Amino acid sequence: xxxxxxxxxxxxxxxxxxxxxxxxxxxxxxxxxxxxxxxxxxxxxxxxxxxxxxxxxxxxxxxxxxxxxxxxxxxxxxxxxxxxxxxxxxxxxxxxxxxxxxxxxxxxxxxxxxxxxx
Numbered sequence: 782x783x784x785x786x787x788x789x790x791x792x793x794x795x796x797x798x799x800x801x802x803x804x805x806x807x808x809x810x811x812x813x814x815x816x817x818x819x820x821x822x823x824x825x826x827x828x829x830x831x832x833x834x835x836x837x838x839x840x841x842x843x844x845x846x847x848x849x850x851x852x853x854x855x856x857x858x859x860x861x862x863x864x865x866x867x868x869x870x871x872x873x874x875x876x877x878x879x880x881x882x883x884x885x886x887x888x889x890x891x892x893x894x895x896x897x898x899x
Contacts (some may be wrong), residue, residue: 810842836849836864837849839881840878842880847878847899852876852878852885852899853876855885856876856887856889856897857871857874859887859895859897860889862896864893870890871889873888873889873890874887874888874889875887875888875891875898878899883899884897885897885898
């Protein structure tokens, strides 16, 4: 009977070893899947957006020359000094340049209308 017992014990040990190996493999697989789940999907590259093109606009007339930034600076000065407003309150500037009148017409924040000389 000793031989049967040894064979049975050996088979039992093999079964325990296989079960342990299976559980270990399952635990590793679960750990890997958890790692995959923890990786945020926000890291994915965003869709290619249209490239922003840097532009520079210059207006020349009557011996004078102005660029876009010059008009924006003048408009901000009108907002702060002439209208006594805070620059932080200025959200939108629309400018219309009329060189023949030496004027720039503005619309601040979609509602404040006026003009200034250039």
